[in-house]
Amino acid sequence: MNLHNKGVGTFVSSKNTREIKGSYGFSELLRLREMKVSIDIISFKIIKSDNKISKKLDIKLGSEVYKFVRIYKANEVPTIHTTS
Numbered sequence: 257m258n259l260h261n262k263g264v265g266t267f268v269s270s271k272n273t274r275e276i277k278g279s280y281g282f283s284e285l286l287r288l289r290e291m292k293v294s295i296d297i298i299s300f301k302i303i304k305s306d307n308k309i310s311k312k313l314d315i316k317l318g319s320e321v322y323k324f325v326r327i328y329k330a331n332e333v334p335t336i337h338t339t340s
Contacts, residue, residue, distance in 0.1 A: 282336060283295075292330070299324070300325075302323075305319045
């Protein structure tokens with residue numbers, strides 16, 4: 257539904273808008289919107305931590321850590337690319 261307010265432009269409003277409270281991950285938010293969520297794992301490796309990773313995880317430099325690369329899809333449409 258388009259709403260037009262004189263002097264401020266046109267806005268798009270959805271009848272399906274609902275307030276979301278709390279902390280949610282990407283998948284949970286999509287499911288709340290009744291979307292089909294799928295995740296493709298592009299790669300999985302065990303790597304040695306560098307300075308940045310070691311500081312973030314508070315681990316010793318060179319420690320073995322898991323590295324995932326994933327594509328999140330909403331209704332079969334690629335939506336987010338993550339590396340963790």
